[in-house]
Amino acid sequence: MRIFLCLAAPLLSLGLLSSAAAHERAWTVPAETGVVGVERAQLDPAWWVARQAEPDRVILDARAIAAQNAKLMQLDRSMHDLDALPATLERTRVAAWVDGISKRPTRALYDVQGQPVAASDLDAIVANANASAIPASQPTRFGLVVHRADLRAFPTRTRMFSSNDDHDIDRFQESALFPGDPVAIVHESRDGLWWFVVNTRYAAWIEKQYVAEGRAEEVLGYGRRTPFRIVTGARATTVYTPEEPRVSELQLDMGVRVPVLADWPMGEPVNGQHAYTAHVIQLPVRDDDGRLAFAPALLPRREPTSDAPLALTSRHLIEQGFKFLGERYGWGHSYNARDCSGFVSEIYRSMGVQLPRNTSDQAVSPALNRIAFNEKDGRDKRMAVVRGLQVGDLVYIPGHVMMVIGEVDGEPYVIHDTTGLSFAGADGRTMRAKTNGVTVSPLTPLLFNGTQTFVDRITNIQRIRP
Structure with a gap:
């Protein structure tokens, strides 16, 4: 099973903030929020919109967005063009999809009671994927999702965790699909209750009760209907x-x-x-x-x-992000919520912009305006880029993405869906705020571990603009 979604703030070690992670300014932790650098007034989207010189300037118009979406489908290998699927699917292709997500876990897993999962129970779950029954070839079938539904790594509702005290991060939870989402139906579980489906942005298992099978033209044409x-x-x-x-x-x-x-x-x-x-x-x-x-x-x-996607403007980027403010963090869209990559995807989707599903693919997508960093890039180079961040820019660190909402005194602020924030307190020691939801914070004081800041760990910045 692939683990890709954001564990937005890893469990961080306590310790003094080293000189390598020294901040360019002194930060305070307001008592009214308990989060570094965040006053209560900053939890209002109007506060951030008012700071924009041209909040209603269109960043990309509808034609430019359509061109970018087409480029994404053409260049990004994480995307699946359902219109381009052949009439017949060969076993090799289907097996690659199924095996790509339904690999038998090699590390220990725990159930909801915190008990180790027996090898025999795991064997039964893997066997239900029924990979050996994939035919040599099969007609390509299509369906529409009829209800918000989970996408799973295996055809089971059983929740699995990496430790005996973790009950949030279900390692079998991958994503979710929504009413009207089109899928290709490519395989069925042994118990007959699940389908393996391929959506434009993801391939995984979904309960059959949430998918209605139909003709290709009615399935693929549904999302193009007007008005x-x-x-x-x-x-x-x-x-x-x-x-x-x-x-x-x-x-x-x-x-x-x-x-x-x-x-x-x-x-x-x-x-x-x-x-x-x-x-x-x-x-x-x-x-x-x-x-x-x-x-x-x-x-x-x-x-x-x-009656149309919202215009891609700073105002709408800010306002759309704040509509989720305080929603609980949901790994893989669990808890009827979303995670960090799902969060930014749905903000942009309301403006007609398509993004890959997970952070690892979003961060390196060749269809976007990408700035890449590596371990040789020092803090001066990183800070020079950080100081120039604009509203809507997506900032990636390993396993996490944040969206820029503006700046205060030259310091960029972000909104992100995160399990928590770590930062240095007044005494220089690490503090942690378990926000566990959509959160506003400054970027530069956030700590990735005891010796590095988020800025030190930026891997990529993606810009959805010219």
Whole structure:
């Protein structure tokens, strides 16, 4: 199994801050927040927007974004072009997808009670992946996701942890998919309850109950339908309807795009309710036989949506990030939340910008405007770049990504989804704030370990701008 998502702040050793990690300024820890350099006023997005000289200047217009998305699909090997899949899939290709994620773990794992997982139990989970049953060739099948659903390293809900006192970082949790996400269905688990699917940004296991199989043209065409609404809040929810439970109170996360039934007859009820207070949208549903169908649903006008992606501006980057402020950190989109790479992806998705799923691929994507660092790059070189960071820049350290929201007295500040922050206290010793959620902080005082700062460990900076 690949471990890729951000453990945003590793467990850090206590100790004096060495001269190698000396700060360019003195930092304080305000009592009202308990986080270095962060005053309560700075938890308001308007505070950061007001500091921008041109908050509404468009960074990339729709045409430039479309060109960048096309470049991403063409150049980034972590992406999967579902439209380009052949009509028949060979075993070699499918096995590479399955084996790439469902490798038998070699290190000790623990269950939710903190007990070591028996080898026999792990063998059964691995066997359920049914890799030996992948046929020599098979027709390419497609489906639409009908409900937010986990993507797993193995076809099991069983949660696994690296230590007996960790109950947050499930090592089998990979990501999540959302209503309307298209997938190629390429393999089935031995117990018949799971499908291995390939989405544009990821390949892993999903429970079959959350995918409806359909024809390629209806699956791949769903996300291109117009007119549409795109979710611009952290989430939106369809109305409750007992007449059609499959679309009742359905959660749609930031960036989810759904087609609008603009020709719905005025006055005709939708699932027993007049539609004038809502948008009539069309959602994919799964029939009893697992086949794809579509159903109308009401998306209340009070819900945060737009008829087009938001303009890519500093204002929107800041405001979209702050809509998740305080949401609990969710490794691999667990806890109905998201992790650091999912967090920045969904901010940008609300503006029509596609990013790879995980930090390791985002950080090195050849489709973006990348600044790379290596271990030979000293602090002076790093700080020269850091001082020039702009709103929306993505800063990567091993296993973590942060988005820049502005600067205060020349010091860059970031918003990020993190398990916690470590920094030097007034006495020079390391302090830790277990934020465990979407957090605002300055960049330069953050500690990666007892002797290095985050700045010392920056691997890449990606810029979604010219």
